Amino acid sequence: MKKTFVPIKDKCGEIVEFIMSTPEMPAQEDLLFKIRLSVEEVVENVVQYAYANGDGFLGVETETDGNGLLTITLTDAGKPFDPLAKDDPDITLSAEERQIGGLGIFLTKQMMDEVRYKYENGCNILTLKKQCS
Amino acid sequence: MKVTINKEENKYNVILEGRLDTTNANQFQEDIAPLMEGANPDITLDCTAMEYTSSQGLRMFLMLQKSVNARSGKMVMTNMKPQVKEVFDITGFSNIIKIL
Numbered sequence: 109m110k111k112t113f114v115p116i117k118d119k120c121g122e123i124v125e126f127i128m129s130t131p132e133m134p135a136q137e138d139l140l141f142k143i144r145l146s147v148e149e150v151v152e153n154v155v156q157y158a159y160a161n162g163d164g165f166l167g168v169e170t171e172t173d174g175n176g177l178l179t180i181t182l183t184d185a186g187k188p189f190d191p192l193a194k195d196d197p198d199i200t201l202s203a204e205e206r207q208i209g210g211l212g213i214f215l216t217k218q219m220m221d222e223v224r225y226k227y228e229n230g231c232n233i234l235t236l237k238k239q240c241s
Numbered sequence: 242m243k244v245t246i247n248k249e250e251n252k253y254n255v256i257l258e259g260r261l262d263t264t265n266a267n268q269f270q271e272d273i274a275p276l277m278e279g280a281n282p283d284i285t286l287d288c289t290a291m292e293y294t295s296s297q298g299l300r301m302f303l304m305l306q307k308s309v310n311a312r313s314g315k316m317v318m319t320n321m322k323p324q325v326k327e328v329f330d331i332t333g334f335s336n337i338i339k340i341l
Contacts, residue, residue: 199331203307
């Protein structure tokens with residue numbers, strides 16, 4: 109399934125629900141939980157930060173291949189931002205030392221089998237992959 | 242996310258129900274404001290009916306834990322569903338928040 113959302117301000121919930129309701133989603137609850145968590149983190153990132161001045165579009169696409177590999181692709185034309193460039197948070201620190209941010213993309217990387225980013229033709233393209241069978 | 246706070250002196254029994262995500266994290270922050278004040282708080286968060294938390298929710302729990310530590314209090318989360326617990330494990334939050 110493919111859909112482009114514009115504008116996207118305050119639309120995080122709606123976009124996540126669309127992705128989670130596409131026919132490509134698996135039936136298993138534990139997988140759905142992991143996919144939803146990941147999708148919410150990355151969609152929220154785009155909605156909050158991609159278009160600092162004004163608004164723009166977010167394209168979403170869900171696909172599965174014959175072997176149950178789910179691919180979710182997010183495309184936006186906001187400012188170039190590689191969420192994977194950030195170091196992972198140090199999860200061994202105490203509560204006092206822990207920073208408040210940086211958890212979302214880390215969780216996404218842990219929950220998905222593969223997360224890739226590229227910047228192409230003026231667009232941020234983020235791809236999430238999860239084996240669902 | 243529905244938050245029910247039962248308070249007896251410095252003891253708080255808090256029932257968390259539903260999903261904590263980007264759409265309601267701000268509301269949750271307001272709902273738990275009573276837990277952010279008072280000396281030596283003794284807080285139990287009953288997570289039996291907590292279905293989900295995103296990283297925004299984790300941030301709220303970290304903020305609360307820091308506040309509790311600063312006031313020489315204690316906090317514990319109980320009966321967490323396995324898939325929610327996994328989120329706390331992966332992010333190392335299980336090491337900084339007591340989960341029973």
